[in-house]
């Protein structure tokens with residue numbers, strides 16, 4: 001099947017308020033939307049939302065790669081995709097998978113796996129700083145039906161984070177699944193102190209307690225932590241998947257950001273290898289737009305395990321978030337059953 005049109009548009013997402021994390025503060029997001037039209041008039045949509053702090057290419061390099069590759073796809077739909085530009089590769093692959101699943105007449109998640117689940121659980125992202133504010137965020141999310149809550153930690157004193165964590169636990173009760181994300185902001189001693197101090201808090205898991213390349217420290221923390229350790233930023237490093245999957249057990253969970261991993265298929269392949277090695281995996285957004293989150297939701301439904309909620313509850317962070325079928329309802333995204341991704 002031929003691609004008869006290949007278009008590229010800028011996408012800028014203004015955030016309602018800057019999102020502060022231990023690895024930086026996000027005030028806006030800059031990316032691109034790709035649309036591929038085939039000779040039977042189907043439209044395949046893809047999004048590139050670079051996350052340079054996590055190791056993707058810059059928006060400028062992403063745009064250059066997309067403008068170079070779109071004509072290639074018009075020459076051949078099966079053209080090889082850029083290997084050194086993960087965000088650009090994500091957009092081109094996503095648009096192509098949208099077309100392929102439409103032609104097959106199945107939702108993208110079913111195209112990815114015949115055992116795909118119909119819905120995915122989503123965690124609420126708690127970004128506020130003050131304990132009272134994060135308690136209110138958690139209370140509101142619990143009232144909306146969320147069962148999993150993700151709290152950004154590190155980058156502030158242990159006492160401040162402890163007050164925030166206790167406020168969240170107080171708001172969601174003992175049954176709430178509370179996960180923390182340090183974004184690599186602790187040293188190994190700081191991570192040990194925090195995880196020891198919070199041993200009684202029933203943490204679901206801890207994302208990236210120490211810097212991305214500190215694989216040995218991750219392994220030592222995993223051996224003594226009161227909860228599973230999840231690798232997020234580490235996965236962007238060359239050879240990281242091999243190191244985390246083939247080497248001595250370092251973490252128990254992989255955080256899959258399709259935007260950082262270069263697409264839905266590389267992320268799915270990593271999840272399947274992780275499952276073979278006894279590791280869990282879940283999908284999170286790269287603080288991206290609706291199209292990227294749609295693809296990520298289909299991927300989450302197709303993962304071998306749905307044990308952990310996906311980090312796809314970020315729409316409220318953006319000023320002009322449109323209404324769309326991938327907005328979580330009562331903490332879940334029910335995948336559209338239409339062929340393809342289901343984004344218009």
Ligand SMILES: O=C(O)CCC(=O)C1=CC=C[C@@H](O)[C@@H]1C(=O)O
Pocket residue numbers: 021123124125150181183207232284285286287310311312313314
């Ligand atoms: O996981 C979520 O709930 C939302 C996504 C999210 O937290 C992140 C997206 C992109 C960069 C980071 O700040 C952060 C993460 O580290 O997981």
Ligand SMILES: [Mg+2]
Pocket residue numbers: 181183207208232233255
């Ligand atoms: Mg993370």
